[in-house]
Amino acid sequence: MSDEPQQAWPAPRENPDLIGHEEAEASLAAAVASGRLAHGWLITGPRGIGKATLAFRFARYLLANRGAEAEAPGLFGAAETAAPAGLRTDPNLPVFRRIASGGHADLITVERSWDEKKKKRRGEIVIGDVRDIGQFLHLTPAEGGWRVVVVDCAEDMNRNAANAVLKVLEEPPRRSVLLLVSHAPGRLLPTIRSRCRRLALKPLADAQVRALLARYRPGLEPADQALLVWLAQGSIGRALALAEEEGLELYHELGEQLGRLPDLDIPAVHDFADRLARDREGDRFRTAADLLEGWMARLLRTASLGRPDPGIPPEEAQILGRLAGSRGLDQWLALWEKVTRLIAGAEQADLDLKQVWIGAMLALAGQGRR
The missing domain is CATH 1.20.272 (Zinc Finger, Delta Prime; domain 3)
Structure with a gap:
């Protein structure tokens, strides 16, 4: 590998780009436009293909538009509307920056929390990680639009946490959306799966993985790049993890x-x-x-x-x-x-x-x- 500078792979909440999932984007945009947006979405597919990136992309789309009307003005004066191409939101908008920093009042993210005693992340999402979801979603949106929860990844929830989320899905508050990201939906409670609209993402094409590797790991030898593309099986996240x-x-x-x-x-x-x-x-x-x-x-x-x-x-x-x-x-x-x-x-x-x-x-x- 050469010493050519490498571009950091952005975290899902910070990533303005999504490759290869235009059909899924179109489904989400159509659901918003219909005025009958499902309260629960289960975004599935192999690890590292862009499921969490899509979840945050959709969250930005909803929160930037402050509702189903794309013309709604933003909190800071100018209209904070998503660009026409899919669900993309301009990275220069305040809403994008606040979501990237974890500072948007109408969005919370649930993931495995940090165990101070063991100095590492817990092996599962516990009840304490999801306890506030119901109260959060029942509050009036701070900015007049939607309240959004992203759970990444949903199969990490233990039984108590899963039952708490199920209760919210059974009686969803108005103008609330739960986005459940899952690599292994078969491990979820059947009742959770049945109360969500499923959006199944496919692995990326080899050419797309190769192009992203060339962008984020430009110093790879051709043979190493080819082996990473083969091992990745359509997952750019996996390819980059293997490289790192x-x-x-x-x-x-x-x-x-x-x-x-x-x-x-x-x-x-x-x-x-x-x-x-x-x-x-x-x-x-x-x-x-x-x-x-x-x-x-x-x-x-x-x-x-x-x-x-x-x-x-x-x-x-x-x-x-x-x-x-x-x-x-x-x-x-x-x-x-x-x-x-x-x-x-x-x-x-x-x-x-x-x-x-x-x-x-x-x-x-x-x-x-x-």
Whole structure:
């Protein structure tokens, strides 16, 4: 990678751009124009494709217009109206800047809160994080338009938090909107899903991911860029996370470990797990876990089809082909479920990340033996 300056990827609430989801934007704009806007929206799709960016883009659109009428004047005198193209709002407007800074009186964001005792974010959204939603939405909008809540991401809510949000959805106040961002809507209460209008976003095209990588990571070598685009599977968020968390290095190291199966280089596995666990924020562990789950998903597909999919790097395809034939599809599926449950519980139950990783690799090694 070169030393060419890199542009920071903006947080969803700060991002004025949305790529590849024009149809979803049109659906939201049409719902506002109809005068029958649903109170609850469930925005779904793979992680890192722009769901939260769309949620904040829509929130800005509603709050900038102060209602369904695009001609309504803004709080600061001039009309704070969204531009005609989709839901875009001019980044120079005060409403954009206040939402970006988290300072708009008619918008609150719900996410996993900070645990002062453990000095990291909680593994789930708890009742204290959502308790004020009902009262907030029942208040008269401070600026005469809408009150908006963005929950990112909704499947992180524990049972008590989910029931509190469900109560609001069952009796929504007038001129209120809940935008629930979800990577895994199947984990939500069925009653929450049934009370929201669903907006399913698709992965970005490879060309769109490539263009965004060129913009935000211009120093990538062509081979590295191509591998990131392939690993991203339509998620620019995933591509950038891999680039930032040494994802390509982790991918190659993981390939070396999996290539030894059913044997393991135990010292190498321990060293790898140590490096993951030293990252207190857990970003590197999440990146490695995401890569491992990707490997296992492709292994399952290889076992199902009897051959690797076209486009898989030759080194990985060779490993997948060998491992897929070592056990039946049902056995690999059972292992996939075991490993993914172990990984999913790592943060939620505050497990030792090193032991989680070693346990996953030992399970794989045991499964690989005849």
